[in-house]
Amino acid sequence: xxxxxxxGRSEGWHIEExxxxxxxxxxxxxxxxxxxxEYQKIAVCESEFFGRILFLDDLIMLTxxxxxxxxxxxxxVPLCGIKAPKRVLVIGGGDCGCLREILKHPSVERxxxxxIDERVTEVCxxxxxxxxxxxxxxxxxxxxxxxVAHVEEHPAEYDxxxxxxxxxxxxxxxxxxxxxxxxxxKCLRPGxxxxxxxxxxxxxxxxVGRIRAELSTAFRFVDFFxxxxxxxxxxxxxxxxxxxxxxxxxxFDELRAREVARSCRYYNPEIHRAxxxxxxxxxxxINGEDPWK
Amino acid sequence: xxxxxxxGRSEGWHIEExxxxxxxxxxxxxxxxxxxxEYQKIAVCESEFFGRILFLDDLIMLTxxxxxxxxxxxxxVPLCGIKAPKRVLVIGGGDCGCLREILKHPSVERxxxxxIDERVTEVCxxxxxxxxxxxxxxxxxxxxxxxVAHVEEHPAEYDxxxxxxxxxxxxxxxxxxxxxxxxxxKCLRPGxxxxxxxxxxxxxxxxVGRIRAELSTAFRFVDFFxxxxxxxxxxxxxxxxxxxxxxxxxxFDELRAREVARSCRYYNPEIHRAxxxxxxxxxxxINGEDPWK
Numbered sequence: 001x002x003x004x005x006x007x008g009r010s011e012g013w014h015i016e017e018x019x020x021x022x023x024x025x026x027x028x029x030x031x032x033x034x035x036x037x038e039y040q041k042i043a044v045c046e047s048e049f050f051g052r053i054l055f056l057d058d059l060i061m062l063t064x065x066x067x068x069x070x071x072x073x074x075x076x077v078p079l080c081g082i083k084a085p086k087r088v089l090v091i092g093g094g095d096c097g098c099l100r101e102i103l104k105h106p107s108v109e110r111x112x113x114x115x116i117d118e119r120v121t122e123v124c125x126x127x128x129x130x131x132x133x134x135x136x137x138x139x140x141x142x143x144x145x146x147x148v149a150h151v152e153e154h155p156a157e158y159d160x161x162x163x164x165x166x167x168x169x170x171x172x173x174x175x176x177x178x179x180x181x182x183x184x185x186k187c188l189r190p191g192x193x194x195x196x197x198x199x200x201x202x203x204x205x206x207x208v209g210r211i212r213a214e215l216s217t218a219f220r221f222v223d224f225f226x227x228x229x230x231x232x233x234x235x236x237x238x239x240x241x242x243x244x245x246x247x248x249x250x251x252f253d254e255l256r257a258r259e260v261a262r263s264c265r266y267y268n269p270e271i272h273r274a275x276x277x278x279x280x281x282x283x284x285x286i287n288g289e290d291p292w293k
Numbered sequence: 294x295x296x297x298x299x300x301g302r303s304e305g306w307h308i309e310e311x312x313x314x315x316x317x318x319x320x321x322x323x324x325x326x327x328x329x330x331e332y333q334k335i336a337v338c339e340s341e342f343f344g345r346i347l348f349l350d351d352l353i354m355l356t357x358x359x360x361x362x363x364x365x366x367x368x369x370v371p372l373c374g375i376k377a378p379k380r381v382l383v384i385g386g387g388d389c390g391c392l393r394e395i396l397k398h399p400s401v402e403r404x405x406x407x408x409i410d411e412r413v414t415e416v417c418x419x420x421x422x423x424x425x426x427x428x429x430x431x432x433x434x435x436x437x438x439x440x441v442a443h444v445e446e447h448p449a450e451y452d453x454x455x456x457x458x459x460x461x462x463x464x465x466x467x468x469x470x471x472x473x474x475x476x477x478x479k480c481l482r483p484g485x486x487x488x489x490x491x492x493x494x495x496x497x498x499x500x501v502g503r504i505r506a507e508l509s510t511a512f513r514f515v516d517f518f519x520x521x522x523x524x525x526x527x528x529x530x531x532x533x534x535x536x537x538x539x540x541x542x543x544x545f546d547e548l549r550a551r552e553v554a555r556s557c558r559y560y561n562p563e564i565h566r567a568x569x570x571x572x573x574x575x576x577x578x579i580n581g582e583d584p585w586k
Contacts, residue, residue, distance in 0.1 A: 025316030235529055268570075
């Protein structure tokens, strides 16, 4: 959250504080894992309601209860907007939640994970049930490397690039700059799409506005969509949908969306369309203005 | 939140805890008002980010920062679904936020507030800037009385009844029962609609399911819509749209919606349509099943 969130555990609660204004607390029980990797602090807690929770640098990355929202939206929205997607790159996403959803699309031949911190995936393999199966899938390739370098080395290679990063501070800061977006645009095949998580327009309108401005230097079409994520700040989360070949609604494979939705708990064809309808305050934020003035 | 939320102030924070699982904290500064009325504890706090905050029985009812979401959605969605609405009843809603939005519709001749606790409106008049102007409007009538009795005494009178209640415990419990819904159905004019706030399908799926079942005994058409409210539990809030004359999309005055949206920070014609597209877990909850099984 633009450097403005910090978290920690106290008396059976994980408490996250942001913007000097708000706290979110989740009741946790056992601390199952904690380590300092080369890049960040990785921790996993158990909790009764939310299931297991992954923390990076003391911030909630996912809970078993609501990770489905994030992972379904960041994958199925772009994948159902692309004709027969074959090659998909995930930058970040070491928890393999994106990969799990990507593999639901029968046309996908190759799903490459480019995660800078191999320890994230190793820890997740021990603690989250989907990781073992996903990483064993022959369509999956794990490349523990810098995403910025990877996209530069693979021009015109991908139908979809998903930037499943942490917040625009720390290890992920380069993933929110226009130099990176320009490289991503070059590594897309014709009809290709880039999707990225872009924080909350409620608490961080200036971040969303800045990302849109940076994206617009590399992509002709930049749209945003929203979803409810109860354990992320404000519950109102945004993603960017960027392409040089058309807007988000240039193509929609409704049949595939309906098929995929059968194994989803959030995504369906109606949500696909509705998610791009933005409240006025989010439109203002995306246009680079302060909605709270 | 189905009796499962409790809140209080501690060291400059209002902390609300629910479902044994989650806490939401808002940083507050001065306590501007606190009293025990005949019905409930009423308090108003100042806060830097959220502006003034109204609490009933120690739970957040509204903050100046995000009350626009709740009030725009509970009013403009039904009003733009009704041809030339003339008479509108608000049950609860003592903070007058609904009235403020209703008055934006030029066809409205009469907006009646039926709030059981006059002190809520009096306290809000002192602390929230819109109340004075709204209550002085000649179209507004304040009836500090029991909503259940009021609807019984006014058959075939209203184009729209808005149930802007607290959670289904305490003073509001009767506003969530099918006896009440049956009476509301009878006080509607042809083409009339009832809208009610119906909690969060994320933490309280069983509550939303129960409300749908109760509503269905009184109304042929019951739909639900969603909106992002950062200071309500989960951020994912639901409302019911009930009628005996057609589903929510039987009529939509897009021109009026667009006109009204010019003074809104959330609502617009695209949001109007999109809000009825429900994620799978919310559909499951509304169908009376447990989405977390």
